[in-house]
Amino acid sequence: MSDPQTVYGWFERSATAFGDDCTALEVGEEQLTYRQLRELAERIATRLVAFNGGVAPRRVGLLASRSVTAYAGYLAVLRTGAAVVPLNPEHPPARTARIAETAGLELVLADPSAADADPGVPLLVLGPGEPPPSAAGAPGGPPDGLPDPKTRPDDIAYIIFTSGSTGAPKGVPVSQANLCSYLGHVASRYGIGPGSRLSQTFDLTFDGSVHDLFVAWASGGTLVVPKRSQLLSPVRTINALRLTHWFSVPSLIAFASRLGTLEPGSMPTLRWSVFGGEPLTLAAAAEWQTAAPDSALEVLYGPTELTISCTAYRLPRHRADWPRTANGTVPIGTGYPTLDILLLDDDGRPSEAGELYVRGPQRFPGYLDPANNAGRFLPSGGGAAAAADSADLPLTEKHWYRTGDRAAMHDGHLVHLGRTDHQVKIRGHRIELGEIEATLREQPGVRDAVVLAVQASDGEPELEAAVSGTGCVDQRLYSALSERLPPYMLPRRIVTLEELPLNANGKIDRHALLARLGSSR
Structure with missing residues (x-):
């Protein structure tokens, strides 16, 4: 059977195949079969069209979180042919309104938790049980008033807003073709079928959530949505919800470790464990594998601009076969077969280590604001300096996306070295943070560590470190570092925190940490 050509088509194929035989969505005590979820999505889609004056909208905001409305609403927006623009109800109203304006939203769909929101465009709030079932329309067919969306491959499926360097949210549109290409590679990767129970740990404003939704729904799996509070106790949540597939940022391993719940064999239901969004240390991976010995463990890497992930690495089952990397992280693997991968050194020459560039059918069509494209793309055959301007825009399929991530080849696999701005020069010495x-993470009692370059009183950069863990003694850490590293790589100070600050997506928040270090001087 050929793959569907639209994102909604991936879900619709499963809805036709599994009907009432399989549960598609589980949110708390609420469960919807594939037939019920499709019917609800189509009823909501009908409401959206009617609310928009009988015309299918072009872009719809989704201001909802961890509710049936959120997930059925996501499908509903796609069913109308519009692009989904996820909005977080916990974000400041001013940010939500700014995104609504930047994205050109015609309306916003919300659940009751956001009933008082004012996004600056018409707001459609759906309460429990709304819209009600309707007998209108042909049996088994869409309700009356719901037109054929006539979705095309180059239509936008969703828009994710990331933090921009100027402080303004930066819109990343991902096309139907981008996401369908991604699903064509990953949907069959994890052995999902009826009876599979997949976690939904990410907020809808983070593109990892798109993986959860459509990898589950492409093959008859059940999307299981934990409460936000449950995410802080991963082991207990996995067992309580009988999850077979887990996908999260690696920092949730630290939560489980701190609770002391990563005991051998403590997650017997897990068959697949996938981590992404930030580097996974080999030490954390070992802790998780001990607790879930029957689970395959895989790392995904990819910026939002390359549609969720573009490389993958699956750790061997036997610990003795695991790789050893210089920075202690699990490799990010190899590029997907439909993508081209390129490493360029500081002089713009192909190299075994350097900045990572990617092109192919998952590469997004360019930022919502074309001004953000400057410096982010490399024309075919151009050197790194050619990415600094946008003279050869508009973009073509030959353009490489400049990820801003540094990587190196290690035994045929890519190892993530950090962001290009995480390689610093301290008094003439080039240093990989x-x-x-x-080295800090290898020390007893240290759970995680971050090193930052901060400005000293003389205006020169210097290194400071923050660690989390128990029993961390600054002098002992300094001694351990001095035995392994040259003097110019030793941090001026090491601060011990109960836990490192995280952003809304569960990643370490370096900006918040920098501010915290500054206030403690």
Whole structure:
């Protein structure tokens, strides 16, 4: 059977195949079969069209979180042919309104938790049980008033807003073709079928959530949505919800470790464990594998601009076969077969280590604001300097996306070295911050570590470190570092925190940490 050509088509194929035989969505006590979820999505889609004056909208905001409305609403927006623009109800109203304006939203769909929101465009709030079932329309067919969306491959499926360097949210549109290409590679990767129970740990404003939704729904799996509070106790949540597939940021391993719940064999239901969004240390991977010995463990890497993930690495089952990397992280693997991968050194020449560039059918069509494209793309055959301007825009399929991530080849697999701005020069010495972090994480009692370059009183950059863990003694850490690293790589100070600050997506928040270090001087 050929793959569907639209994102909604992936879900619709499963809804036709599994009907009432399989549960598609589980949110708390609420469960919907594939037939019920499709019917609800189509009823909501009908409401959206009617609310928009009888015309199918072009872009719809989704201001909802961890509710049936959120997930059925996501499908409903796609069913109308519009692009989904996820909005977080916990974000400041001013940010939500700014995104609504930037994205050109015609309306916003919300659940009752956001009933008082004012996004600056018409707001459609759906309460429990709304819209009600309707007998209108042909049996088994869409309700009356719901037109054929006539979705095309180059239509936008969703828009994710990331933090921009100027402080303004930066819109990343991902096309139907981008996401369908991604699903064509990953949907069959994890052995999902009826009876599979997949976690939904990510907020809808983070593109990892798109993986959860459509990898589950492409093959008859059940999307299981934990409460936000449950995410802080991963082991207990996995067992309580009988999850077979887990996908999260690696920092949730630290939560489980701190609770002391990663005991051998403590997650017997897990068959697949996938981590992404930030580097996974080999030490954390070992802790998780001990607790879930029957689970395959895989790392995904990819910026939002390359549609969720573009490389993958699956750790061997036997620990003795695991790789050893200089920075202590699990490799990010190899590129997907439909993508081209390129490493360029500081002089713009192909190299075994350097900045990572990617092109192919998953590469997004360019930022919502074309001004953000400058410096982010490399024309075919151009050197790294050619990415600094946008003279050869508009973009073509030959353009490489400049990820801003540094990587190196290690035994045929890519190892993530950090962001290009995480390689710093201190008094003439070029330093990889990840190397210092890896050395700190190897010390007894240290759970995680971050090293930052901060401005000293003389205006020159200097290194400071923050660690989390128990029993961390600054002098002992300094001694351990001095035995392994040259003097110019030693942090001026090491601060011990109960836990490192995280952003809304569960990643370490370096900006918040920098502010915290500054206030403690």
